[in-house]
Amino acid sequence: MPEIARVGVGVAHVFxxxxxxSLTLNENASRDVLRDFATWFDRAVPxxxxxxxxxxxxxxxxxxxxxxxxxxxxxxIPVSDGRLALGTWQGIYLCEHRDNGGSRSLxxxxxxxxx
Numbered sequence: 226m227p228e229i230a231r232v233g234v235g236v237a238h239v240f241x242x243x244x245x246x247s248l249t250l251n252e253n254a255s256r257d258v259l260r261d262f263a264t265w266f267d268r269a270v271p272x273x274x275x276x277x278x279x280x281x282x283x284x285x286x287x288x289x290x291x292x293x294x295x296x297x298x299x300x301x302i303p304v305s306d307g308r309l310a311l312g313t314w315q316g317i318y319l320c321e322h323r324d325n326g327g328s329r330s331l332x333x334x335x336x337x338x339x340x
Contacts, residue, residue: 226333230307235337237309240299242330245289245323247296253316262320266292272324289322296320304337 229237241248252258270291273284280286300317303310311317319329 226335229304229309229335231339232304232307232335232337233340235304235335237302237304237333237335238299239302239317240332240334241319242332243293243298243326245286245293246326246329247293247298247320247322248300249296249318249320250300250302250311250315251318252314253318254314259318262318266295266322270295283324285322285324289326292320292322304335307340 226237239248251262270288272288274288277284277287279290302317319331321329
């Protein structure tokens with residue numbers, strides 16, 4: 226997003242165009258956070274459970290939709306001096322909830338006052 230460098234003060238909106246992947250903002254300093262997220266989600270929303278009826282695309286199909294709804298499809302982040310104004314330890318996670326989700330695309334909209 227080279228255009229973001231022109232924004233002095235503004236907002237960036239990031240949207241993922243899929244129903245089995247999501248976005249979240251969290252700690253990005255320790256790989257353990259990623260591992261713990263995956264462990265929690267896999268236990269809370271298990272693949273192949275006998276109560277899922279929407280399984281046309283496999284055992285991970287409906288769990289992926291639920292996991293996506295538990296997180297979100299978009300983030301709004303402040304922009305300051307041409308950069309995302311994230312906290313020291315924060316990072317944006319694109320969370321893939323399918324075993325083989327394929328390619329994903331984002332729509333990023335940035336608006337604000339030019340520098």
